[in-house]
Amino acid sequence: VEFVRQWSVEDDREIQAKVVGAAYPHLVGALALATGDVAVAEDLAQEAIVRFLSKWDATRSLDNPAAWLYRVGLNLARSRWRRAAAERRSLTRAGPPRESRDHDGADAVALWGALDTLTARQRQAIVGRYYLDMTPAEIAEAIGCRHSTAKAHLRDGLASLRTLGLGTHDDLEVPTP
Amino acid sequence: MIDLSERLHRAVPEDQPLPDLDRLRDRASSRNTAHQRFRFGAVICAALLLVGGTLALRNQARHSTSASSPAQPTSSTDVEEFTSSPADTGPCYQGLSGIVFGGTYGDGLCLAVAPPSEDGTMVWFVADGTNNGGTRFQACSKTPAGVIKSIGDPATGPSFFVVAADVTSLSIPLDSGSSLTAQTVSVAGIDGVRFAATRYPADASVTGPISLNTDPLGGTVECTAP
Numbered sequence: 001v002e003f004v005r006q007w008s009v010e011d012d013r014e015i016q017a018k019v020v021g022a023a024y025p026h027l028v029g030a031l032a033l034a035t036g037d038v039a040v041a042e043d044l045a046q047e048a049i050v051r052f053l054s055k056w057d058a059t060r061s062l063d064n065p066a067a068w069l070y071r072v073g074l075n076l077a078r079s080r081w082r083r084a085a086a087e088r089r090s091l092t093r094a095g096p097p098r099e100s101r102d103h104d105g106a107d108a109v110a111l112w113g114a115l116d117t118l119t120a121r122q123r124q125a126i127v128g129r130y131y132l133d134m135t136p137a138e139i140a141e142a143i144g145c146r147h148s149t150a151k152a153h154l155r156d157g158l159a160s161l162r163t164l165g166l167g168t169h170d171d172l173e174v175p176t177p
Numbered sequence: 178m179i180d181l182s183e184r185l186h187r188a189v190p191e192d193q194p195l196p197d198l199d200r201l202r203d204r205a206s207s208r209n210t211a212h213q214r215f216r217f218g219a220v221i222c223a224a225l226l227l228v229g230g231t232l233a234l235r236n237q238a239r240h241s242t243s244a245s246s247p248a249q250p251t252s253s254t255d256v257e258e259f260t261s262s263p264a265d266t267g268p269c270y271q272g273l274s275g276i277v278f279g280g281t282y283g284d285g286l287c288l289a290v291a292p293p294s295e296d297g298t299m300v301w302f303v304a305d306g307t308n309n310g311g312t313r314f315q316a317c318s319k320t321p322a323g324v325i326k327s328i329g330d331p332a333t334g335p336s337f338f339v340v341a342a343d344v345t346s347l348s349i350p351l352d353s354g355s356s357l358t359a360q361t362v363s364v365a366g367i368d369g370v371r372f373a374a375t376r377y378p379a380d381a382s383v384t385g386p387i388s389l390n391t392d393p394l395g396g397t398v399e400c401t402a403p
């Protein structure tokens with residue numbers, strides 16, 4: 001039996017700071033794109049980080065912490081929407097205040113408008129794939145559906161975006177039998 | 178055509194200031210504390226219900242048999258009290274759960290068990306919140322029969338022991354003429370060894386070799402890992 005170096009409090013804190021520092025900006029971005037509101041996304045991201053830290057014995061060994069955080073963030077968003085039906089209606093129909101999400105001029109406005117045309121699942125899948133580089137399997141886990149359904153959301157979402165002049169090079173564009 | 182991925186990245190600010198991690202840690206910590214209190218309350222309620230139910234059943238059985246059976250004299254038997262025995266599983270150290278020891282000489286001692294990985298399972302030896310080091314065990318890790326691996330000061334301070342799988346307890350002779358008994362415990366996923374932990378009375382020291390109490394059946398556990 002070989003004894004290894006002593007564990008220290010700093011080890012965990014350093015790992016946490018590193019993981020959170022790398023994941024947080026993209027987590028906020030992804031949740032902003034998925035929910036349509038940067039301010040809401042910041043709240044969701046911080047709550048997801050709190051849950052990540054509170055379950056450290058399990059989350060410390062995750063292969064893809066960003067995917068886990070995105071899934072938790074989406075779950076929190078769904079809970080929030082369920083709790084406030086009126087807020088949900090305002091989010092899905094009218095969209096959030098424009099000033100909360102305009103970031104890069106006309107191009108970004110066009111993108112936000114295009115995302116608003118997608119269903120919630122399509123939007124979450126597109127963001128997971130093209131913003132967080134998640135695999136379809138990870139997307140399926142994040143949004144709570146089957147792998148084939150996640151691919152269908154991606155395919156349909158891309159088709160909608162393409163009609164609005166947005167596209168990408170991805171084999172997922174090709175409909176699978 | 179600008180790639181969709183690039184457009185998405187341009188559409189949101191990616192220079193978000195990081196939140197105060199210490200504040201988030203505090204929130205995580207207070208949440209865990211609340212969950213633990215809730216869990217503790219639930220366990221107490223379940224225990225009370227169990228005890229109440231058992232007493233009620235026993236009372237009922239006594240009443241139903243007292244009429245037909247003459248009263249038997251009760252005989253007291255000596256019950257060996259483990260001075261250090263595994264009390265529970267639960268939070269142990271820095272977000273790791275593990276096996277918590279209890280009793281007068283086990284209080285404050287625990288084995289923090291990290292989630293298993295391809296490299297094995299890491300077990301940390303924690304006394305009063307201080308980590309005394311750890312060891313990585315494979316599923317089939319073995320300690321030769323009769324050999325004790327100890328961590329800490331086996332004469333006076335908090336001590337942890339790693340022994341063979343068939344060892345059920347350790348008897349530690351003290352200079353006062355009495356002895357401590359430390360019950361061993363197994364850790365899930367580690368089949369070949371068992372663990373024990375104990376501390377010593379402040380005015381006592383170990384005076385002789387530690388003896389191992391074994392159960393032959395404990396040694397027949399087959400390691401099933403590949």
